[in-house]
Amino acid sequence: MVATRFAPSPTGRLHLGHAYSAAMALKAARAAGGVMRLRIDDLDQGRSRPEHVEGIFEDLRWLGIGWDGEVLFESERSDEYASGLERLRERGLVYPCFCTRADIQEALAAPHGPGGAHYPGTCRGRPDDPARRAREAHSWRLDAGRALDVAGGLPTWREEGRLLRSGREDFDDVILARKDAPASYHLACVIDDAAQGVTLVVRGADLRASTPVQRLLQELLGLGEPDYLHHRLVTFEDGRRLAKRDLAPTLAAMREEGVDGRELAARLMDQSLPLGFRLTEPT
Numbered sequence: 001m002v003a004t005r006f007a008p009s010p011t012g013r014l015h016l017g018h019a020y021s022a023a024m025a026l027k028a029a030r031a032a033g034g035v036m037r038l039r040i041d042d043l044d045q046g047r048s049r050p051e052h053v054e055g056i057f058e059d060l061r062w063l064g065i066g067w068d069g070e071v072l073f074e075s076e077r078s079d080e081y082a083s084g085l086e087r088l089r090e091r092g093l094v095y096p097c098f099c100t101r102a103d104i105q106e107a108l109a110a111p112h113g114p115g116g117a118h119y120p121g122t123c124r125g126r127p128d129d130p131a132r133r134a135r136e137a138h139s140w141r142l143d144a145g146r147a148l149d150v151a152g153g154l155p156t157w158r159e160e161g162r163l164l165r166s167g168r169e170d171f172d173d174v175i176l177a178r179k180d181a182p183a184s185y186h187l188a189c190v191i192d193d194a195a196q197g198v199t200l201v202v203r204g205a206d207l208r209a210s211t212p213v214q215r216l217l218q219e220l221l222g223l224g225e226p227d228y229l230h231h232r233l234v235t236f237e238d239g240r241r242l243a244k245r246d247l248a249p250t251l252a253a254m255r256e257e258g259v260d261g262r263e264l265a266a267r268l269m270d271q272s273l274p275l276g277f278r279l280t281e282p283t
Contacts (some may be wrong), residue, residue: 002034003197006060006067007189009041010052013250014059016236016277017204017242022065023268024231025202035068037196042075043188045183058252062261064106072196074188079159081183084191084221085140085176093147093220094176096138097123107144117171139178147216155215159228166212174213194223204283205230232279 004025008018029036040056042048060067088094100120124143131136148154154166176187183191189210195199208230216227235241242248255261264274271279 002032003030004200004202005037007039007041007200011047013055013252015242015248020234020268023265027269038067039072063265064262078182094140097141098138139175141173151219157215168214190217200227202229235280
């Protein structure tokens with residue numbers, strides 16, 4: 001059975017881009033006679049707000065977009081993330097990193113890729129020091145080179161009927177957890193997709209670059225391999241991205257202006273956007 005998911009962060013009210021992503025996830029699920037799950041990405045407790053969680057439910061009800069099964073809250077799943085991280089640690093696939101962001105930026109030898117500066121590997125290969133970990137802030141990084149060797153090479157994934165291949169440049173020693181965050185987006189995403197039985201990941205094309213490392217984690221942790229659908233992004237007509245920090249028009253504001261939510265959702269499923277907006281491939 002096909003299972004998709006919508007996983008918003010409760011750090012502000014939803015906007016039209018969120019509505020489009022939820023509509024695409026629901027459309028894909030219903031077209032296959034499947035289900036859509038709802039997950040609340042509230043790991044960032046410093047920015048997540050209970051009122052925004054309620055706002056997500058309110059906005060989805062207004063759109064007529066329902067979900068199947070119980071809502072999963074990532075803030076309640078620290079034990080599952082810790083278990084996944086420990087499995088990687090036992091196999092020597094992660095290492096503690098004590099570098100600050102300033103340390104990394106100052107490493108002149110750090111190469112740059114599509115996502116910016118790669119981590120220069122400062123802490124990779126150092127003996128683990130539990131005493132230091134007990135007294136100093138640190139993160140846990142994936143040893144990408146070793147992980148690829150253990151996985152048997154570069155992972156592939158299926159997207160809209162095509163088999164896509166990753167390249168070595170797609171991998172970095174990404175952070176999987178920090179003292180103030182039990183899991184990064186990558187680790188939480190793959191563990192929770194597996195827990196919710198997600199078989200088709202529907203999300204914005206700006207997250208396509210996350211797929212190689214997430215496929216690698218799925219293989220390392222023995223998790224199921226979903227298919228992927230990365231849709232275009234909703235932008236303003238001039239190409240500017242919608243973002244909470246840029247005060248993009250919220251669904252709550254559209255509702256107050258008298259917009260019919262169910263009609264809007266139907267139009268989004270047909271990829272027909274309101275005036276002033278368009279669908280854009282990220283550059």
